[in-house]
Amino acid sequence: MDHFLYWNAKGAGGSGLFRNVKLLCQGSKPSVIVISETKTDDISKFKAFSRLGYDSFRMIPSTGRSGGLVVAWISSRILVTVMEEDPQFFHLKC
Secondary structure, three states, X not given: OOOEEEXXXXXXXXXXXXXXXXXXXXXXXXXXXXXXXXXOOOOHHHHHHHHHOOOEEEEEOOEOOEOOEEXXXXXXXXXXXXXXXXXXXXXEEO
C-alpha cells in the first residue's frame, strides 16, 4: 500500500522546509506528499524534494501571503494524473 502525507504547513517558505520534510519522511517514505498553505510562490524551494526521491511535482503559488499548494510524488511507485487545477485545489487521480 502506498503512503500519503498531507501537511498544512501554514507557511513553507522558510529555510527549515527541506529539513522538516526530511524528518516527516523518515521511516516509511510516503509516495505522495501534499503541502497546503505554503504561503510562497518560490518554486525553487520545492525542487529540493528531488533529493528525497520525489521526481515529479506540481505547485499552485500563493496569492500574496495566503494559500499555496504543492504535491510531489515518486513516479516509479505511483501514477499520478492531475485531472484539474485551480488556485484553491488539485484534483488528482492516483
